[in-house]
Amino acid sequence: MPSSPKARNSAARIGGGSVPSPAGSSRTELRAHQPLLLQRQASDPAAARLRASESPVRRRGSGSPGSTQSLPEEDCMRLHPSLLGIALRSLLAVDLWLSKRLGVCAGEDASWGSARPLMKLIEVSGHGIPWLAGAGYCLYKSDSAAGQEVMLNLLMALVLDLVLVGVLKAVVRRRRPAHNRMDMFATFSVDSYSFPSGHATRASMCARFLLTHLVLAAPVRVLVLLWATIVGFSRVLLGRHNVTDVAFGFFMGYWQYNLVEMLWLSPVMFQNAIGQLH
Template identity: 70%
Template sequence: MPSPRVTRAANTGSANPNTKFEFMTLLTNRINASEPNSPRHRASDSPVHRKDSFSSGATSSQQQPLPEEDCMKLNPSFLGIAMSSLLAVDLWLTKKMGVCAKDGSSWGTARPMMKLIEISGHGIPWIAGTLYCLYKSDSSAGREVNLNLLFALLLDLILVGIVKGIVKRRRPTHNRMDMFATFSVDKYSFPSGHATRAAMVSRFMLKHLVLAVPVRILVMLWAILVCMSRVMLGRHNVSDVAFGFFMGHMQYSLIEYLWLSPYTLPLLFRM
C-alpha cells in the first residue's frame, strides 16, 4: 500500500498542467472582460472583425496604387490655389465695378453714355468708316494706311472670335444682352473684343497719323474709356478686358510685321 505522501505527490504532479491551463484561461478571460475595447479583445472575440480583417487582407493584394494625377488632385499645388484666388478676386472686382450694369445700379443714369462709348469701339462702325476712307482716298499713302487699318480690323475679328470659341467663358451674371449688333460668338466673354480693338486702333493712329497733341491725348483717353465701359456695363470681367488690351497690342505688332505696301500688293495700289 503506497504511502499518503507519495499518493499526494503523484496526484499533485498529475494535476499541475491542467490547473495551470485553467488558471491562465481564467486570467485571460478576466483581462478581456475588463478591457472590452482592447485590440486583443477586438481581434480575438469579434467574429465580425475577424471576417473584415480576412476580407481586407484578401482584397489588399488586388488593389492598385492611386495614379499620380489622382494624388495631385487630392493635394492641390500652389499654382492651382493661386489661380483660384485670382479668379475669386476677378469675380469680386467685376461685381464691384459693374456700376452701370442695370438702370437701377448706383451709376445707372450714366448707362446711356457708356453705351455710346461702347458703340464707338464696335467693329462695324470702324470697318465701315475705313472702307469709306479707302474709297475716297486719292493718294497712295492714304490708301496704304487705310488698307492696313482694314486688314487690322478684320484680323482682330478673326482672332478674337477664335479665342472666344476656344475658351467659351460666359459673360458676367449681371450683364444685360442689349449690345449693338451682336453675333453668335458674342455670347462669350473672354477676351473683350472692344478692348483688343481699342488698344490696336489707338496704337495704329498714334503711329501712322499726324495728330496734334490734344487729339493724341483724346485717342488715349478714348481707348481707356472703352475698356472701362466694358466692366462698368457688366459686359466683361476685369481679366477679359486686361487680356484683351494686351492682345490688342500684340495684334498691332503683328500688323506691323505683315504690313501691306505697294511692294507686296502692287496691283491694288495702282488702282
C-alpha cells in the same frame, strides 16, 4: 459503498501522484498532434493564404484609420494642390468679386444706372462694324497713294482683330458676368463669350495704329489715348466683361499691332494679290 471525495484526494496524495483530469489529457493530445497539423498547413498553401486573410490582426490592420496603406498618385495630387492652382483660383475669385463691384452701370436700377446710355454710346464707338465701315469709306474716298495704303492696312488690321478674337473666344468659352444684360449692338454667336474683350483689343490696336501712322496734334493724341482707356473701362462698368477680360484685351491689342506691321501691305502688293486671284 462509494468513497467520499476527501478520501479520494487523501489517497492520491499518499500515492504520490495526482488524478489526471480530462482537460489536461486533451491538451496533451493537442500538443502531440501539433507537428502533424503544421506539416498539413505547409503542404496546403491555398489554405494558408485563406487563414492569413482571415486573420483578426490583418482585418484590424486593414480597417484601422492609422493603417499605412499608400494612396494613389491622383488622390495625393488632389489632397496637395499646386501653388499655381491655388494662385489661379484666388485670382479668379478676386476678378469676379471686383468685376461685380465695378459693374455700376449693368442695369437701370444699378447705382450708376443713369449713366448707362452714355456707356452704351461709348460701346458703339468701339464696335467693329462702325470701324470697318469708316475704314472702307476712307479707302474709297482717298486720293493719295499714302492715304490708300494706310486705310488699306487699317482695314486689314480690323479684319485680323475680328478673326483672332473670335477664335480665342470660341476656344476659351468663358461666360459673361452674371449681372450682364445682353442688349449689345449687332452681336454674333461668339459674342456670348467674354474672354477676351473685343472692344479692348480693337481700341488698343487702333489707338496705336492711329498714333503711329497719322499726323495728329498733341491734344488729339491725348484724346485718342483717353478714348481707348474709356472704351475698355466701360466694358466693366456695363457688366459686359470681367476685369481680366479687358486687361488681356489691351495687352492682346497692343501686340496685335506688331503683327499688322509684319504683314503690312502696299497698294502695289494689294493690286498684285487681286490680279493673281483673277
